[in-house]
Amino acid sequence: MNRPSPARASLRTLAALAALLALLVAHADAFGTQCGQGNPILRKSAPAGLLHLHEDWADGARHARLPRLEPNREANGTVLPRPKTRIAFLGDQGLRPDSLALLKQVKDWKPHAVVHLGDFDYRDNPVAFDAQIDSVFGPHFPYLAAIGNHDLVRWTSHPVLGAGYRDLLAARLRRIPRVADVHCDAPTRDMGEHLVCTIRGVQVHLSGVGTYGAKHAHHLANSLSASNHAWRVCGWHKNQRAYQSGSKPDETGYKVYDSCRAHGAVVATAHEHAYSRTALMGSFEKFEMMNATATHDQLDVRPGSSFAFVTGLGGESVRSLSQKMPDRPWLVRAAGADQNARAAAVLCEFYPGDDPFEAKCEVRDAVRDEETVYDQWTMTTVAPQPKVAIAALESSKTCIQTVDLAMTRPAHLANTDGYAPLAADGAEFSFSARADLPARGRVVAAHLQVMGATGANADTASPLRVDLRLQKPTVPAGLTIQAVRHWYQAVMRDRSRDVVDSDGARVLASREWTADEWEKHEVWVSPNLVPESGVDVAEFAGTMRVRVAASGKGKRGARWVFTGQGDACLAPSLMLHVDTCA
Structure with missing residues (x-):
């Protein structure tokens, strides 16, 4: 494949790349965390506290001046939903006929709000995405x-391409009239990282975990702890492999799932282009079902027990269910290409009858016919629990600490256009240890993470060969414990039969890297690059180098990845899992 040079690229492609690489500065704990802290989304004249106040609603300023509706509360302060509150959850939409058919079905259902869980149009076209919403719901919905x-790629606005998704979505929030009783708290940094919205008493906590920003579990725990709403929903785009019906890798960690479960919040995700729902779970990380023999159509959601669903049938495409579904017995409902699914959303009505602690949901195909129902269930909840009780549910100790290392810009990438090929001659990425790397423990897993700038056919592309090399760290000065430890490890290392390259770096592992799909604008995660026995974390005190090259006959299908240019956003990262109890 030819290098996608600026000389051959269209103005639109170049501008999109520039917009992507302008996704500003860093903090780190998972891929995408190098992005964030973008430009403020509020105009200086906008209210400081809420995004939903706006004077130009269709019916005029009279509605904007109406007082905000008071929450529906119980005597103990619990915020209840308003009767028959309807919310549609969807994701992975696109601009296809099935996408439009789904939006029209949702509109006919008469919802009070739509929650879109990422992947808007797949064409990097925020204006077209916004226009599609307007064509069905109007500009104030x-x-x-x-x-x-x-x-x-088009999250932020760009001087050539115009408004990005972030600013168009923020403008839409500002246009919501007060009488809709929908409002969102102003985000502290960027609405892509964490946003809390209340829809007629139902609180939705939106997160960029696995995609954008940092400290997501911390933000979710704090906002959920401060909530006194009976119904809470956590929503983000990506997921863990165990909790979707496909073969996408783990991309969020379990902590966000279990934080929401501990607070009795439902977990809504997308990303995998199919539908699936779990049983009621007592632990996501430990795969504990509350009642494996239940019918799973009656769910008792409360602090300590909840469930998750994937709503990825937004209309862009539909994938088959993984052959490993039998190994995921907690996925009790699923629909994909095998079921001839086309497009569907999760439609939930809160407080449908006499009980504000009850909700009913269904998943109905919007294209095949109205009789094709993939799932239906009733769920109940309870009033929020005291913070002490929640803390007990979250107190289980975990030994695994995840650290994401940002790429140290090597000389051979310094003058590129922000991307590099994973081709026959290979690419090498360097990383340096951070101060927050645990002082003790064993690195039990290390994965290179890169964002694909181009895609490749997994059936015809050559496998990749990837290896991790550790440079010897600098010997500490003086007769210190650290110096003695370093000397001892060096002696033991020299006595071992480790492979050492020409630069004296220890080659930890060399793996073949294959994938079910090499998707553009997707995070590609390498195999584990450390031995099964793990490696002492002290070995990672120096420079780490990861080399990737195409292998196999013909070495077909060069894949290009973003390297970042002028910032660390979307640059390759090295994710380490450290067992601090070892």
């Missing part, structure tokens, strides 16, 4: 969204 990986 409450349409809330979390960022997806296919939305990163």
Whole structure:
């Protein structure tokens, strides 16, 4: 494949790349965390506290001056939903006929709001995405969204291409009239990272975990702890492999799932282009079902037990269910290409009858016919629990600490256009240890993470060969414990039969890297690059180098990845899992 040089690229492609690489500065704990802290989304004249106040509603300023509706509360302060509150959850939409058919079905259902869980149009065209919403719902309808990986290129506005998704979505929030009783708290940094919205008493916590920003579990725990709403929903785009019906890798970690479960919040995701729902879970990380023999159509959601669903049938495409579904017995409902699914959303009505602690949901195909129902269930909840009780549910100790290392810009990438090929001659990425790397423990997993700038056919592309090399760290000065430890490790290392390259770096592992799909604008995660026995974390005190090259006959299908240019956003990262109890 030819290098996508600026000379051959269109103005639109170049501008999109520039917009992607302008996704500013860093903090780190998972891929995408180098992005964030973008430009403020509020105008100086906008209210400081809420995004939903706006004077230009269709019926005029009279509605904007109406007082905000008071929450529906119980005597103990619990915020209840308003009767028959309807919310549609969807993701992975696109601009296809099935996408439009789904939006029309949702409109006919008469929802009070739509929550879009990322991947908007797949064409890097925010204006077209916004126009599609307007064509069905109009410009003032409450349409809330979390960022997806296919939305990163045009997330922020650009001087050539115009408004990005972020600013168009923020403008839509500002246009929501007060009488809709939908409002969102102003985000502290960027609405792609964490946004809390209330829809007629139902609180939705939107996160960019796995895609954009940092400290997502911390933000979710704090906002959920401060909530006194009976119904809470956590929403983000990506997921863990165990909790979707496909073969996408783990991209969020379990902590966000279990933080929401501990607070009795439902977990809504997308990303995998199919539908699936779990049983009621007592632990996501430990795969504990509350009742494996239940019918799973009656769910008792409360602090400590909840469930998750994937709503990825937005209309762009549909994938088959993984052959490993039998190994995921907690996925009790699923629909994909095998079921001839076309497009569907999760439609939930809160407080449908006499009980404000009850909700009913269904998943109905919007294209095949109205009789094709993939799932239906009733769920109940309870009033929020005291913070002490929640803390007990979250207190289980975990030994695994995840650290994401940002790429140290090597000389051979310094003058590129922000991307590099994973081709026959290979690419090498360097990383340096951070101060927050645990002082003790064993690195039990290390994965290179890169964002694909181009895609490749997994059936015809050559496999990749990837290896991790550790440079010997600098010997500490003086007779210190650290110096003695370093000397001892060096002696033991020299006595071992480790492979050492010409630069004296220890080659930890060399793996073949294959994938079910090499998707553009998706995070590609390498195999584990450390031995099964793990490696002492002290070995990672120096420079780490990861080399990737195409292998096999013909070495077909060069894949290009973003390297970042002028910032660390979307540059390759090295994710380490450290067992601090070892």
